[in-house]
Amino acid sequence: MKSEHIFADNLSEVVWLRLKRLSSHQLCAKVILGRTSTMPDASLTEKATGMAWAIRSAVGYWETKSGGLNSRVLSRYYALLQISIAEQIASGDERCTLPAIQRHTEQGHGLFTVAADTGDFPSSYLVGCLKSGHFPSYCKARGMDLKKFAFERRLRERPNEVERAHMVSLADLLRRVPELQNVTQEYMGMHPLSFHLAKQPSSDLEQQFDQMGMSMIGSIYDAKTLTPALKTTSAIAICPVGYQLTAEQANSLDLPIRDFEDKKNSLSGLTLPTGQLEHSAQEHWYEGLRLHESGYCGSSIMVPYWGLEDVFTLHLVILYAFSIVTRYLPSLWHEIEDGKLDHLRSLLEHYLVVVDNVLPRIALERMTGDSVHAKQSGSVFSLT
Template structure:
């Protein structure tokens, strides 16, 4: 989620319905144009009026298409997965068109979508069961390669050559530029409490908080000893300020110190300790920004506390991007892997079916709001009536 200094606040007891209504406003080209004009004024971007009008038309068309998929009355898990995937594809098209630092309109997007979605799913070599033996990757052309490039990611660096034969050996780019279904699910913060029960693996997400020096003097002293420098308090204006942070595993999940250090969360000199007899890890984050969270950009949603996520392919930390890959991969399983899908729906992979049901609840709760903020560049708050945070 993106945060700005001023955010409009809405009050409702039907959060999901209101979010979809706010997103539906963008199906009006005239309202989409006003949103883009505000974005241009806020960012100081000069853009040709004719291009701006084409972009507004494109945003309205893509959002309407996305909501058409989203609002389909689904009767089965299969159709729900397909509708959610095709909806998020349209939302990413709207986001790319709404980006004012490019000249992309729907015609430009179409030149990329003609080449496919830009993703691939393939069977990995070895005896591991689904979902561990099925991987997802980005390829060098198609929609999502261009989408990530438009957001400033090195899409060519992240992409791999589409495999010609399956199963694919677990070597080279397959290890560094693809991710198994299991590893994708492990990066969704809202699943971290249940992922070990369903898949038998630990989450690649950890809760993070500021480690107050007054509360944890011995642990902070150990971090200082390892780094052999003084720690500055957060908010100091000096460049390369260091802040002590605490990583907290989920209840019932135990990590080794090597596993935590391997997560590449942007925290160094990690030590293991116990607080109230519970395992925690503490370490130091160096940052040139005033506050640590401006540098690390931890994730938080209405379903998850502040978290750090192991970056995918060295760059992707936002779960919105992980949702794209998971929904794509599941749509492939629904359409082209009938034996696997039978095992999920009616057979030995029934625990995965339950996980997918839970996961879709997360998608339905979060993706429309994420898409709205990404398209408009504007954040918003929704509070429940009677909440102490609701307007008086």
């Protein structure tokens, strides 16, 4: 993966400019060739034309400014849907063309929703994935396996206990959005399922190194052979903001960090759930984790759902669920807009700001295969 560094006063604007450039089929052809060694001219032309069209379609949906909240929900869902199509076409696989992907989209979205017997919305609103349709096809193209959780067909009745275990509630999906972790407690009365992490010094020597901005990578030796150790363990803390989380709660989550204990941080004086992460002794602790960061959150880890740790896919599923509510559940949507669930309207407004400002960079990375680092010009980060 290559890195693209962007420096600008208006980061959102310049990311949009980089994304919109791919509405050109000639530039799309360059992106596709950058992800494969060679491709026949006819195949390249077909793929580049289809990719450029999907991006133009996505931008058209994304730039929909008029209309109410329901219009924004629908337009953002279809924008991400088109981005996922463009991403599939952008791969080096000659078979991934617009007509080939259409064979899956014709079978539907690949997702479905159903209400649970108990609880309030959005905890009672469940989302399931199917074995056919666009979503499982897209996940397969990304190397994400849904077989263990996918249904043969959508449920027409309320799920039983076994079926419920293969579904995820809309509330739990929203709790996984890293940029919402500091407001999840306020809006839904539950702790988030995405957490900002920070390394904690596990010894006085390591604390001295950390304070000097230095690393102890490569300095850990096996006591028996006196050779550099292959594995080491780092102390990693969850840093709650706007909510409380105990070590007991952290241990109940499916995180790669294990054996959490409530420990007092020597610098801040705060008691934080602190666990152990095993990783290569020759790597930084964060290199083995699937971390997400943006202008709205620090480096954070998400509790997997359906075995997935993918943030883009998370947003695709959330927007699908809300799109069903806006189209087919008018009474429920009324309660969200100006009824007893109006706090969720505020949450949705907050969430859509995140979508509009965070997802374009992720979309750009997905299609080009490059990591994009956008930094404010003149900031200390722009000098590195």
